[in-house]
Amino acid sequence: MSGRRRAGENDMAARAVNTQGAGDVARRISKYKMLYVMLLPAVVFLIIFNYIPMYGATIAFKDFWMTKGILGSPWVGFEHFERLFATDKFWQVFRNTIEINLLRLLFGFPAPIVLAILLNEVRHKLFKRSIQTIVYLPHFISWVTIAGIIFSLLSNEGLVNKIITAFGGESVNFLTSNAMFRPLLVLSGIWKEAGWGTIIFLAALAGVNPDLYEAATVDGANRFKQIVHITLPSLLPVISILLILNFGSMMNGGFDQVFNLYNTMVYESGDVIDTYVYRIGLTQGKYSMATAIGLFLNIINFLLLILVNQAAKRMSGQGIY
Amino acid sequence: MVKSTSLSGKIFDGFNLLFLLFMAAITLYPFWHVLVGSVLPYEESIKSGFHLFPRKLSFEAYEYVFSKDTLVRSLIVSVFVTAAGALYQLFITAITAYPLIKQDLPGRTAIFLFIIFTMFFGGGLIPYYLLIKTLGLVNSLAVMIVPAALSVYNMVVLKTFFQNIPKELEESATIDGAGYMTVFARIVLPLSVPALATIGLFVAVGQWNNWYVPMLFLNDKGLWPLAMVLRDILINNNMELTRGGSFVSQEFMLADTIKSAIVVVSVVPIIAVYPFIQKHFVKGVMIGSIKS
Numbered sequence: 001m002s003g004r005r006r007a008g009e010n011d012m013a014a015r016a017v018n019t020q021g022a023g024d025v026a027r028r029i030s031k032y033k034m035l036y037v038m039l040l041p042a043v044v045f046l047i048i049f050n051y052i053p054m055y056g057a058t059i060a061f062k063d064f065w066m067t068k069g070i071l072g073s074p075w076v077g078f079e080h081f082e083r084l085f086a087t088d089k090f091w092q093v094f095r096n097t098i099e100i101n102l103l104r105l106l107f108g109f110p111a112p113i114v115l116a117i118l119l120n121e122v123r124h125k126l127f128k129r130s131i132q133t134i135v136y137l138p139h140f141i142s143w144v145t146i147a148g149i150i151f152s153l154l155s156n157e158g159l160v161n162k163i164i165t166a167f168g169g170e171s172v173n174f175l176t177s178n179a180m181f182r183p184l185l186v187l188s189g190i191w192k193e194a195g196w197g198t199i200i201f202l203a204a205l206a207g208v209n210p211d212l213y214e215a216a217t218v219d220g221a222n223r224f225k226q227i228v229h230i231t232l233p234s235l236l237p238v239i240s241i242l243l244i245l246n247f248g249s250m251m252n253g254g255f256d257q258v259f260n261l262y263n264t265m266v267y268e269s270g271d272v273i274d275t276y277v278y279r280i281g282l283t284q285g286k287y288s289m290a291t292a293i294g295l296f297l298n299i300i301n302f303l304l305l306i307l308v309n310q311a312a313k314r315m316s317g318q319g320i321y
Numbered sequence: 322m323v324k325s326t327s328l329s330g331k332i333f334d335g336f337n338l339l340f341l342l343f344m345a346a347i348t349l350y351p352f353w354h355v356l357v358g359s360v361l362p363y364e365e366s367i368k369s370g371f372h373l374f375p376r377k378l379s380f381e382a383y384e385y386v387f388s389k390d391t392l393v394r395s396l397i398v399s400v401f402v403t404a405a406g407a408l409y410q411l412f413i414t415a416i417t418a419y420p421l422i423k424q425d426l427p428g429r430t431a432i433f434l435f436i437i438f439t440m441f442f443g444g445g446l447i448p449y450y451l452l453i454k455t456l457g458l459v460n461s462l463a464v465m466i467v468p469a470a471l472s473v474y475n476m477v478v479l480k481t482f483f484q485n486i487p488k489e490l491e492e493s494a495t496i497d498g499a500g501y502m503t504v505f506a507r508i509v510l511p512l513s514v515p516a517l518a519t520i521g522l523f524v525a526v527g528q529w530n531n532w533y534v535p536m537l538f539l540n541d542k543g544l545w546p547l548a549m550v551l552r553d554i555l556i557n558n559n560m561e562l563t564r565g566g567s568f569v570s571q572e573f574m575l576a577d578t579i580k581s582a583i584v585v586v587s588v589v590p591i592i593a594v595y596p597f598i599q600k601h602f603v604k605g606v607m608i609g610s611i612k613s
Contacts, residue, residue, distance in 0.1 A: 025427050032427070034501045035420035039432060042417035045470040049452070050439040056448025070451070115344065118337050127338070133599060134345045140591050140598075142530035144548060148555030148584055149351045152358065152577070159354065195348065223333045256533070260556055281447045282537070294445025302442050 060292040080292040090293070092268070093276040097253045100272060103186050104254075105246055111190045112197030113239060117231055119198060120205045121223065132202075135195025143192075147260035150188060151175065175261075178269040185257060185270065204238045205231065241312055248308035251300050273297050352588070358581035359383070366578060382575055382582035391542070392550065392583070398462065399529060399546040406466045407525040411517060413470045418479040419505050440473045453538055464538045465531065465546070475520045482516040483509060522598040526591055551587050554580060 029036075055070075060080060062073040084090050115135070122128040138146070153159050154174040161171040174180050208230065216226050253272025262270045273293065281290025353373075358366070362379035386392050420426060421433055443449075458464040486509060494504045510517070535549040545553075 028425060029427050032420070032423065032501070035423060035426060038416040038502075038505075039420050041413055042436065042471045042476075043432070045413070045468075046436060046439055048456075049449075049468045049470075050443060053444030053448035053452050054442065055444070056451055057444040059448065059451075118341060121334070121337055122341065123334075127341075131341045131345050134348050136599065137592070137595065138348060140526050140530075140595065141588060142532065142548060144530070144532050144552045144555060145584055145587060146351075148551065148580065149355055151555065152580070153351065153354065191348070222327070222329050260552070277446055282450065287447050287451070291445055291447040294447060298442060298445055305441055 057291055057295050057298075059288050060295045062288060064288040064291075066287075076288075080289050081296070084289065084292055084296070090276070093271050093273050096270065097251060097272040097274075100182060100185060100253065100270070101250050103182055104189060107186050108190050108194070109243065109246060111194040113201055113235065115194055116198040116201035116205065117227055117235075119202060120231065121227070132195070132198070135198070137195070138192045139196035141192070143256040143260045146188065146192060150184075150261065154184075176263060176265040178266055181262070181266040181270040184261065185254075188261070189254070189257060200238060200242070201235055204235055208234045240315055244308050244311050244315070248305045249301075250304060251297055355581045355584045355588075359578060359585045361578060363575065363578070379578075382578040383586075385575060385579055386582050386586060392547075394543065395545050395547045395550045396586070398544065399548065402462065402465045402531070402546055403525050403528040406469060406528040407521050409466055410469055410472060410475075410524050411521045414472055414476045414479060414520070415510065415513075415517065416505070417471060418476045418483055419509060420501075421476075421480050422483045436471075436473055436476070450537060459538050460541045460544065462539075462544055465528070465534050469528075472524065475524070479513070479516060479520060482513055486512050519598060522594055525594070526598075529587075529590060547583075547587050551583055554583060 059070055059073065061075060061077060062070070063076045063079075064070070064073045068074075119128055119131060122131070151158070155161070156171055156173070158174075160174070165171050172180070174184065212230050213226055216230060221229065251273065253274045255272075255274040255278070258270055258272050259275050259278070262275065274297075277290050277293050277297070280286050280293065357373070357375050359382055360378045360380060361375050362377050362381075365375060365377060417436070421429060423429065453459060453464060453468070458467070490508055490512070491504050494508055499507070530548055531546070532548040532552045535545055536552065539545060539549070
């Protein structure tokens with residue numbers, strides 16, 4: 001809707017220009033000159049901190065030397081990309097990123113929906129609000145803190161293993177085993193964000209006509225049937241839009257979470273593109289190579305986003321930008 | 322949701338209540354674990370097992386944390402970076418959002434696209450790193466504040482809020498001869514306090530939790546905010562920063578308790594401002610997801 005509205009405004013503006021001529025634009029520019037002054041800082045900051053790095057990404061096509069600078073370094077064409085695509089490690093982190101995100105989608109995506117439906121069934125207002133307050137909280141805690149807490153719970157001397165061994169069990173390597181790492185990412189992600197994720201679904205449910213439930217009760221539908229036939233269908237539009245949007249961030253590995261939880265033992269299952277770029281670039285100093293990966297990633301992200309927006313528009317007549 | 326008095330309805334409600342209580346417990350327990358861990362006396366902590374409630378309290382770890390210059394300094398840095406960063410970003414975000422609500426501002430669409438494009442495409446980590454290096458912002462606290470001038474997302478949220486302010490209020494002020502700056506400062510801003518406060522608190526939480534920028538650009542440990550010290554201690558398992566003085570053996574004994582105490586110190590301010598954000602953030606999130 002937003003896109004269409006903006007286009008409509010443009011038409012109006014264009015017509016206004018046609019009838020009143022260039023003198024009107026000049027008059028409006030001078031009338032609004034203070035507003036341009038207000039916009040100036042943001043534009044300057046974006047040029048410096050966002051657009052100049054976009055230009056800096058040209059070092060993906062150069063053999064970058066710190067001493068020669070971005071301009072002075074020689075062009076090498078697609079050399080870095082060719083080397084990158086021939087690297088097994090790159091395809092491994094590429095696959096990891098997609099596989100981890102599919103797991104997040106499979107388990108993490110339904111979690112807030114289920115939670116929102118159950119919260120919606122609570123009639124006691126204070127109870128509902130208290131639970132909401134509690135489950136929103138982890139959203140505001142940083143992954144550093146959460147990782148620290150996870151280590152203290154799941155390390156070999158941690159609480160969980162203490163309990164396991166106290167019952168005569170064998171202690172489990174939760175943090176250094178490739179079999180455990182992906183479940184750890186998915187579950188800790190759900191713990192942190194599922195509560196926060198309910199907000200949008202609860203808002204959608206607030207708009208459902210209560211008469212529907214009343215009629216269903218009169219017809220003898222039990223609570224479970226009401227959820228299946230009334231609550232879920234009302235959520236369907238939001239669910240489909242969010243599902244589509246989710247595919248737009250398929251290449252985003254969740255740097256903060258992975259970087260704070262992983263270690264060399266679980267690179268095989270947990271290393272994602274973002275963490276790989278960080279290590280190649282800033283730990284190993286291969287600037288051009290890391291920039292090439294980053295650029296490749298950003299281009300895929302950008303294309304995904306356009307695709308996803310088209311799909312969302314087709315579904316609901318409403319784009320996301 | 323009519324009150325159902327049927328037996329199956331009551332059973333459903335009972336299980337639902339229990340399940341949600343269980344969810345709340347799972348959410349809260351890790352925090353409780355850290356809180357208990359931070360006040361557990363050493364003799365208690367070495368006894369293996371589960372401490373739901375400590376039998377004895379010891380504030381040794383907190384005394385230790387607040388007696389270390391490095392930790393106290395990092396706390397001061399965090400407070401400064403959080404307050405300055407939030408005010409600065411809020412200011413730039415607000416003065417950017419306001420002009421963009423004027424529909425007949427020549428070039429409005431072009432400027433809006435220029436701003437919004439940065440949300441969807443970027444140069445990536447390395448070019449940004451090289452830029453910050455070239456600008457001489459490495460090892461300067463300014464790197465935690467200056468580059469984060471504008472959050473495009475928050476700008477869009479704020480713009481939507483500004484758009485809903487009745488035009489008549491602005492127009493009557495304009496007729497009285499007030500310029501746009503005056504209208505913005507005297508009318509638009511005061512009417513937007515709830516939105517500004519919410520966004521400000523969101524930004525503040527982000528700044529308080531920021532360990533990424535200091536990790537990339539602050540090599541000088543004296544400049545580290547608490548979040549970065551926390552990372553060094555929790556993730557890199559580096560107790561060096563808490564060291565010094567004659568505490569070595571005590572420190573060994575307290576290592577886990579100190580870690581817990583630092584986590585508590587870093588989480589408490591967030592929990593303290595949380596009720597204030599909570600009042601508004603649902604609305605903020607909704608505006609953000611609907612977009613302009």
